Amino acid sequence: MDSRPIGVFDSGLGGLTVVKSIKALLPSESIIYFGDTARVPYGNKSRELIKEYSSEITEFLVKKDSKMVVVACNTVSAMVLSTLKKNNSIPILGVIEPGVAEAISITNNKYIGVIGTIATVNSDAYNTALKALDSNIETISQACPLFVPLAEEGWLEGDVVNMVVAHYLSPLKEKNIDTLILGCTHYPLLKNAIANQFNKTTVLIDSADAVARAVQKQLSDFDLLNNKDEKGSLFCFVTDIPMHFETVGQQFLGSPLDSVQIVHDF
């Protein structure tokens, strides 16, 4: 029984999809969310800078008395998760391993596609994690740098979206993958357009639910669950209130963002 909050962070607001899944599975847990909206996107920054930013944020969440930290950003999870784990004593969970485990349990033909930012794909983290669980897995990875701007612009369907999606996904279609990991928190917004590129047997994996289940397991393993029969709170810290903040935030969280505070020096 531990009433301390779970810390969750992302480069921007996309990680709120993970918050949504955690709230649905573990309604008693309180959550502190940190979105680095002033410095988003991380997807094409250097590894060094991503390490610096995510270390600062983790430290902030630890100071706020988080009992565990969920890295709800594929780029950070892919590039610097081990550093964050090494430098902190509380449990740190990334988004890659839960999605990978789910993909392995689902694939039949062992051809798994992975899509993400340039940084995530270049890191080879998904490929390494998949092969570590099953060396017979064939992975086909593809960076889709225009998906985030399209999703943030609210272009989720139509000719342009379909052409961009078809362009990026054609190498994965050719390989006849039966499972596709959506390796970026923004991509579930384009789920329909992505699914239309494949036949109906191809399974799209949105890691958010898998991450929520992994959070539950870790909290349980470390005896950190909050079993109180009360609804947990959600408090958000952001480094800037960008344009369209409320609309975009609500799109990811599925409900309005109530308690938000801007932090500059942290």
Added chain:
Amino acid sequence: MDSRPIGVFDSGLGGLTVVKSIKALLPSESIIYFGDTARVPYGNKSRELIKEYSSEITEFLVKKDSKMVVVACNTVSAMVLSTLKKNNSIPILGVIEPGVAEAISITNNKYIGVIGTIATVNSDAYNTALKALDSNIETISQACPLFVPLAEEGWLEGDVVNMVVAHYLSPLKEKNIDTLILGCTHYPLLKNAIANQFNKTTVLIDSADAVARAVQKQLSDFDLLNNKDEKGSLFCFVTDIPMHFETVGQQFLGSPLDSVQIVHDF
């Protein structure tokens, strides 16, 4: 006769198009360029944050002994130029006024289009500057948030680009503009696709050359020109070395980026 460098800055590398024009017109001048590559893009950040970042950078360039500062970023020029001018004693030049003056001198039917980031368009800075010079001007402004990601991805032509361009520009075509200001340093990369949307009499204004001429005039007015018959130097400071740094930089500058230093705390 003043051999001190000209300071030029932008949120990223796009401002190197302005450097290219200044070097071509004023080859003896030395230039210090600052690209805030760690925090790019500025186009959808809040005004407060843009003010904070651009004040820091201007201070850095002043400390490096710049004789004038060129704000080679439309978003910063549109939102906080007057603050920067007020807080600094050396000449500060933005990209908006030179482009506006050129547009006014070119238009016949007085219908001028302006395209830029969300922040630039929302600021109404182009409209205000155009109307200040000629109250009979009709401006039609349009934010084109997907142009920067397309240009940075190297998608400069083809069906997707044409459809995105057509989508954003259709309100400007309807108004029969005869002059279009490309109000973002990235947009000249999409010049062909943009021009194809209009008939041949529509003039596209890329502010870089107009800015270079304004720099020459200001330096001359303040007796700050470097008349030495020697080629000036170019030194670049960036806050991160992002993916594709060299390719993107060369695309904007038109030649390789030789002297580059990363700065973290400045």
